[in-house]
Amino acid sequence: MKIHEYQAKELLATYKVQVQPGLVAYSPSQAVDIANKVTHEGPWVVKAQVHAGGRGKAGGVKFCKTTQEVKEAAEKMMSKPLVTHQTGPDGVDVTKLLVVKAVDIAHELYCALVLDRKTSSIVIMASREGGMEIEEVAEKTPDKIFKICVDPAMGHSAYQSRILAYDLGLPKELHAQFETMIQGMTKLFIEKDCSLVEINPLAITTDNQLMALDAKVTIDDNALFRHFDIKELFDPSQEDPIDLEAAKWNLNYIHLDGNIGCMVNGAGLAMATMDMIKMAGGEPANFLDVGGGASSDMVREAFKILISDKKVKGIFVNIFGGIMKCDVLAKGIVEAVTQVGLKIPLVVRLEGTNVEQGRKLLNDSKLNIFATSDMGEAATLIVKKVME
Amino acid sequence: MAILVDKNTNVLVQGITGSSGSFHAKMCKEYGTKVVAGVTPGKGGKSIEGIPVFNTVHQAKREHQIDATMIYVPAPFAADAIFEAIDAQIPLIVCITDGVPAIDMAKVKNVLEHSQSRMIGPNCPGLITPGGAKIGIMPGYIHRPGKIGVLSRSGTLTYEAVYQLTQNDLGQSTCVGIGGDPIIGSTFLDLLPLFEADTDTEGLILIGEIGGTAEEEAAEYIHKHFTKPVVGFIAGTTAPKGRRMGHAGAIITGGKGTAEQKKKAMTVAGIHVVDNPVNIGSTMKKVLSQSV
Numbered sequence: 001m002k003i004h005e006y007q008a009k010e011l012l013a014t015y016k017v018q019v020q021p022g023l024v025a026y027s028p029s030q031a032v033d034i035a036n037k038v039t040h041e042g043p044w045v046v047k048a049q050v051h052a053g054g055r056g057k058a059g060g061v062k063f064c065k066t067t068q069e070v071k072e073a074a075e076k077m078m079s080k081p082l083v084t085h086q087t088g089p090d091g092v093d094v095t096k097l098l099v100v101k102a103v104d105i106a107h108e109l110y111c112a113l114v115l116d117r118k119t120s121s122i123v124i125m126a127s128r129e130g131g132m133e134i135e136e137v138a139e140k141t142p143d144k145i146f147k148i149c150v151d152p153a154m155g156h157s158a159y160q161s162r163i164l165a166y167d168l169g170l171p172k173e174l175h176a177q178f179e180t181m182i183q184g185m186t187k188l189f190i191e192k193d194c195s196l197v198e199i200n201p202l203a204i205t206t207d208n209q210l211m212a213l214d215a216k217v218t219i220d221d222n223a224l225f226r227h228f229d230i231k232e233l234f235d236p237s238q239e240d241p242i243d244l245e246a247a248k249w250n251l252n253y254i255h256l257d258g259n260i261g262c263m264v265n266g267a268g269l270a271m272a273t274m275d276m277i278k279m280a281g282g283e284p285a286n287f288l289d290v291g292g293g294a295s296s297d298m299v300r301e302a303f304k305i306l307i308s309d310k311k312v313k314g315i316f317v318n319i320f321g322g323i324m325k326c327d328v329l330a331k332g333i334v335e336a337v338t339q340v341g342l343k344i345p346l347v348v349r350l351e352g353t354n355v356e357q358g359r360k361l362l363n364d365s366k367l368n369i370f371a372t373s374d375m376g377e378a379a380t381l382i383v384k385k386v387m388e
Numbered sequence: 389m390a391i392l393v394d395k396n397t398n399v400l401v402q403g404i405t406g407s408s409g410s411f412h413a414k415m416c417k418e419y420g421t422k423v424v425a426g427v428t429p430g431k432g433g434k435s436i437e438g439i440p441v442f443n444t445v446h447q448a449k450r451e452h453q454i455d456a457t458m459i460y461v462p463a464p465f466a467a468d469a470i471f472e473a474i475d476a477q478i479p480l481i482v483c484i485t486d487g488v489p490a491i492d493m494a495k496v497k498n499v500l501e502h503s504q505s506r507m508i509g510p511n512c513p514g515l516i517t518p519g520g521a522k523i524g525i526m527p528g529y530i531h532r533p534g535k536i537g538v539l540s541r542s543g544t545l546t547y548e549a550v551y552q553l554t555q556n557d558l559g560q561s562t563c564v565g566i567g568g569d570p571i572i573g574s575t576f577l578d579l580l581p582l583f584e585a586d587t588d589t590e591g592l593i594l595i596g597e598i599g600g601t602a603e604e605e606a607a608e609y610i611h612k613h614f615t616k617p618v619v620g621f622i623a624g625t626t627a628p629k630g631r632r633m634g635h636a637g638a639i640i641t642g643g644k645g646t647a648e649q650k651k652k653a654m655t656v657a658g659i660h661v662v663d664n665p666v667n668i669g670s671t672m673k674k675v676l677s678q679s680v
Contacts (some may be wrong), residue, residue: 003515115490117570117600120497153495193489223489225464256628267568268597269544271623272665278626279664287627319546320551321514323408323525352547353527375548376666 001219003233004049006098008217011192015184018177018211020070022100024049028074031099035070039101042066046073049096051238053216054084056132060094063102070099095237103211108201109147109168110134111182113189121149122189124182126164130201157185170204177210192230193223244285244310249301251289252319261306261315263299265290265324273318276376282383285312294324299332304340314386317348318375319358326350326358336363342367345385349378351382390517390562391537391582392480392506393456393588396444397521400448400457400478401439402424402469403485409460410436412484412525416458419528421521424452433532445476456480458514460525464508467492481573482523483509492570500573505669507573513543513565524565526550534559535657536672537583540595541602543566545665549593552669558676561589567596576606584614591617591676593668594659596650598624610656616677619672620659622647 001013009019021038025031035044048060056063060082062073074097081091108130116123122147127145129137130273137144137229145165148160161182165175196218203211224231236244246253252267260282264270269287274284286309290302306315319329333348347370350358362369372378397415405427415439417423425448428512432443442448445457450477457478461469466485472482474496488510488589501506514524519533530547530580532554540546546565564579566572566608576594583589592614596603604621625647654661662671 023559025554049497099640115494115570117602122494122573151498152478152491153498190491193491195490220462222487223491226489266542266544268540268545268595268623269548271597272542272545272548272621274627275623275625276664276666284626320547322527322544351551352530374666376664 008215015188020100031074034099037361043102052086069344083314104206104357107204112198254287259313261312276379280383297334300336303336314345316382321352325354330358330361347382394520403460434488459483463487481507486511488629509567514569515564532559535590537589537592544678557668607653607657618659
């Protein structure tokens with residue numbers, strides 16, 4: 001789960017990471033009030049709070065010298081959706097702004113923690129080359145990124161931040177601050193089940209303070225059951241409405257741009273089904289893994305969600321029953337079609353557990369379904385039907 | 389004699405009184421697996437499908453020979469169940485549970501490395517030696533005893549490959565679904581040597597997904613050390629970048645772990661890569677007939 005910058009900074013602050021004084025505003029006038037509250041005289045930075053990256057280049061971050069400028073920047077940001085390279089062409093609405101006191105920056109560093117598959121440990125990465133081009137640094141000059149592994153069962157030990165501090169060539173007077181910060185970030189990562197804690201840029205200010213100017217924190221969805229406080233930080237306005245509806249039914253759904261709705265069980269088979277549709281010349285409208293333990297109710301609702309997408313011109317159901325039983329699936333589809341009707345072609349490929357009962361249910365329903373047991377044939381057929 | 393599991397393997401089921409635990413304990417038993425005991429704390433003394441239930445793994449172990457455990461314990465408690473199995477020195481741990489927090493798995497993995505146990509999963513279908521035994525949730529009837537090993541990160545896609553092998557009269561030696569999570573007990577690299585050493589395996593199907601670099605590492609190993617023909621498939625060629633496709637493992641970030649990169653690494657290693665999953669079985673058949 002992604003959270004906003006202001007939420008990430010609030011979390012970091014509770015773990016002793018220094019952030020600029022600032023607060024979140026919900027309107028331009030409130031932005032001005034907050035500007036006055038955080039410092040008597042500027043400058044300030046006004047930052048659009050959206051989950052997508054690339055805000056700086058898209059006009060979502062503004063340096064302001066006067067409160068008048070704060071007001072204007074806030075008005076401009078909130079007046080239209082913010083389009084960055086990560087949002088897609090429609091962009092996302094800006095309903096919240098973070099207003100902070102600007103600081104004088106001597107140098108910008110980079111610091112991030114992620115879970116590493118290879119070593120099964122938390123990797124702390126740090127670089128002197130902080131800022132917007134960090135991905136390029138990682139690709140072209142990987143030796144400029146220093147790494148150290150932390151065993152999540154053991155947590156942070158002082159020597160680890162010491163190694164990084166010397167690698168980074170930090171002045172001696174910053175070492176204690178750096179250790180406090182790394183220790184806090186690691187603690188946050190472990191205690192809140194993060195999958196990413198990133199500070200970029202991490203500023204060294206002209207008065208020798210280490211300060212998180214921007215922060216990204218992502219939480220492991222699988223661990224949300226033990227973090228009710230974090231769950232509350234969820235912002236539905238940042239999500240695709242269809243994805244939200246799917247989430248209500250515990251469906252693993254991702255909305256895409258094509259016109260062939262897919263219903264599949266298993267993430268691997270779902271991805272392979274999308275690949276097959278593309279290979280046959282079509283475009284998938286979504287990724288949907290109904291999972292192993294889906295009930296008829298879930299299948300019914302999933303099917304309704306597929307139909308509700310106006311772009312969808314045909315539906316491809318590809319099921320290899322394992323835990324998922326084919327008759328349960330067929331029952332859900334028949335129920336959904338009976339309730340909401342079906343005006344677009346439906347191709348169903350069923351195989352696996354209880355396949356005979358499933359096929360019988362579909363046949364007996366007298367619905368206009370193209371059924372086949374060959375997955376390749378089914379993919380070609382749905383693409384052809386949609387193009388007709 | 390296939391790998392990891394056969395008809396003589398004595399299996400314990402942790403979380404046996406839950407709905408999936410009891411259902412699959414029964415299914416495994418019907419398939420021929422020696423399911424000798426189950427564990428659910430607080431339910432000791434009961435019996436499920438004729439299988440005795442114990443409160444702890446250690447208790448079960450005092451009364452039964454246990455070679456492997458199959459875990460269905462819900463995600464919040466899964467790591468604890470795995471630690472218990474490791475502590476009881478169960479040689480093979482198969483964790484079916486999905487949704488285990490990544491940090492829990494990181495802790496598990498570090499303990500596992502200093503233990504006597506090998507683990508498969510979590511978030512996996514388990515493993516099966518057709519005609520012998522299965523430890524997992526795969527539909528048994530699609531399998532046939534044969535000479536092809538199947539090693540896969542995906543569940544249903546594994547069934548697909550198995551089904552195609554069966555339809556092509558090839559059959560399977562052992563099929564292992566290693567699971568789709570970022571941190572898993574056994575990787576391709578851990579299991580490839582077993583398939584290489586297994587005299588019953590004459591060819592291997594390798595099914596990967598986008599995300600991570602496990603397929604690239606497997607390809608390198610195969611290139612250097614694997615002497616049997618391998619047919620490979622990677623799911624997610626068309627997946628949009630940066631989106632999570634169900635498996636926590638299947639995230640593409642920063643140009644790493646893309647399907648294209650993986651396919652390229654596999655082709656370079658001499659693996660027969662199929663673009664369309666429909667062709668997995670037929671390609672293996674063709675490859676085998678050519679290599680004879």
